[in-house]
Amino acid sequence: DAGVIQSPRHEVTEMGQEVTLRCKPISGHNSLFWYRQTMMRGLELLIYFNNNVPIDDSGMPEDRFSAKMPNASFSTLKIQPSEPRDSAVYFCASSPGTGSNTGELFFGEGSRLTVL
Amino acid sequence: SQQGEEDPQALSIQEGENATMNCSYKTSINNLQWYRQNSGRGLVHLILIRSNEREKHSGRLRVTLDTSKKSSSLLITASRAADTASYFCAPLEGAQKLVFGQGTRLTINP
Numbered sequence: 001d002a003g004v005i006q007s008p009r010h011e012v013t014e015m016g017q018e019v020t021l022r023c024k025p026i027s028g029h030n031s032l033f034w035y036r037q038t039m040m041r042g043l044e045l046l047i048y049f050n051n052n053v054p055i056d057d058s059g060m061p062e063d064r065f066s067a068k069m070p071n072a073s074f075s076t077l078k079i080q081p082s083e084p085r086d087s088a089v090y091f092c093a094s095s096p097g098t099g100s101n102t103g104e105l106f107f108g109e110g111s112r113l114t115v116l
Numbered sequence: 117s118q119q120g121e122e123d124p125q126a127l128s129i130q131e132g133e134n135a136t137m138n139c140s141y142k143t144s145i146n147n148l149q150w151y152r153q154n155s156g157r158g159l160v161h162l163i164l165i166r167s168n169e170r171e172k173h174s175g176r177l178r179v180t181l182d183t184s185k186k187s188s189s190l191l192i193t194a195s196r197a198a199d200t201a202s203y204f205c206a207p208l209e210g211a212q213k214l215v216f217g218q219g220t221r222l223t224i225n226p
Contacts (some may be wrong), residue, residue: 031212033214042217043216044177093159095157100162105214106161107159107160110158
């Protein structure tokens with residue numbers, strides 16, 4: 001299995017630009033999670049989906065952030081407009097979900113975002 | 117949901133020695149999971165221990181769970197340079213989401 005696939009791996013952009021991060025979960029997994037990792041704040045859960053439906057978005061920092069999961073094999077995290085404080089590594093993770101359910105997460109390699 | 121608190125924040129040992137990391141949490145759990153993160157990589161699931169288990173082994177890893185003290189420990193025996201990484205514990209309650217603490221940064225010196 002290919003694992004969780006994230007793109008891009010690295011993104012450098014200027015303040016005010018729109019950023020879209022993409023994630024393909026492991027086939028058959030029903031749950032998808034977006035995390036953000038910084039030195040200061042550690043690993044923060046932003047939002048998670050079950051069966052493509054957003055369940056908890058309480059970690060989304062502000063309205064500039066939005067996430068979608070149009071189908072079981074694709075999710076996006078969008079930041080518009082981006083700010084320097086959004087610089088971080090963004091991880092996507094998937095889980096077998098309710099069918100399993102140990103809650104074990106499978107992480108992608110992350111998208112490193114730098115906003116200048 | 118709750119997060120685990122790892123202790124110590126950083127640990128540096130010599131290759132071949134054993135490394136012990138601890139985790140505390142606050143409320144009842146279904147299971148507790150340990151993850152490893154190598155520099156610049158995503159987290160990798162290491163081992164899961166259920167609330168009705170007290171000890172579990174996987175290769176050089178040994179995990180214990182004390183639900184009365186709401187604590188867990190991860191022991192890595194005969195450490196190797198490749199074990200250098202950050203280690204996170206994640207207690208799972210009824211809800212599905214895992215919340216991670218700051219982790220323990222483990223350095224294995226040759």
